[in-house]
Amino acid sequence: MPPGWDAVDPADLQAVLQFALDTFDPNIALASSFGLEDVALIHALIGLNPDARIFALDTGRLPEDTYECAERIQERYETKIEWYFPNTTAVEELERTKGLYSFRASVENRVECCGIRKVEPLNRALADKAAWITGQRREQSVTRFGLNVLESDAAHAGIWKFNPLADWTLDQVWAYVRAHDVPYNRLHDQGYPSIGCAPCTRAIAPGEDERAGRWWWETPEHKECGLHNRKGQS
Ligand code: SF4
Numbered sequence: 001m002p003p004g005w006d007a008v009d010p011a012d013l014q015a016v017l018q019f020a021l022d023t024f025d026p027n028i029a030l031a032s033s034f035g036l037e038d039v040a041l042i043h044a045l046i047g048l049n050p051d052a053r054i055f056a057l058d059t060g061r062l063p064e065d066t067y068e069c070a071e072r073i074q075e076r077y078e079t080k081i082e083w084y085f086p087n088t089t090a091v092e093e094l095e096r097t098k099g100l101y102s103f104r105a106s107v108e109n110r111v112e113c114c115g116i117r118k119v120e121p122l123n124r125a126l127a128d129k130a131a132w133i134t135g136q137r138r139e140q141s142v143t144r145f146g147l148n149v150l151e152s153d154a155a156h157a158g159i160w161k162f163n164p165l166a167d168w169t170l171d172q173v174w175a176y177v178r179a180h181d182v183p184y185n186r187l188h189d190q191g192y193p194s195i196g197c198a199p200c201t202r203a204i205a206p207g208e209d210e211r212a213g214r215w216w217w218e219t220p221e222h223k224e225c226g227l228h229n230r231k232g233q234s
Helices: 013-024 036-048 064-077 088-098 107-126 170-179 186-190
Strands: 028-031 053-057 082-084 131-133 150-153 159-162
Touching (some): 013 028, 013 131, 028 107, 036 170, 064 186
Parallel strands (some): 028 131, 053 082, 131 159
Antiparallel strands (some): 150 159
């Protein structure tokens, strides 16, 4: 673990983020898909450092509400989002050879699309970072069961990965967002607790898992896009 981490209370959001910034800024950034957890973290992070870095992946298939949320966040916090786009040639090749909805045909095809639109841009975003911050929570899915507040990211050259909300419940995140009047994605009010690309996200029914609306045609253990692969996951 980085020096000084032993003295940090991992349940203290402000302390975790302050440690992350003190130790790694400016070689650290928050990865935002403008989900509820991400906007909560943006509020906390900008409160500690108005120049804290935030990046986002524009897959080309995001819902309009996500773009509008990003814009409202930029205006509210007077920050600049560092957007990353997929490789143009790779997307052109994918769509010309397999069409616009190849990801529905098989897990392999879906992983291929996520690889082009998300994983490769993420790898570029992290290439110059020593650490990153995510909004993952343990209770979101079976694939995040063993999540820690601070981990070494084996999928990205062992850089540090802070998951400050790992132990939070969805209700806690909502309480934080409402308490601070943080702008959030309007899709959350329409039954979408987890929001990704438009064609791969749907609203969930009461009682369903939070990520049941992501790639709903797949089984739960496959429901990661490759951004947060951990040891033992494909
Ligand atoms: S979530 Fe769907 S559209 Fe987005 S990159 Fe993955 S497979 Fe492609």
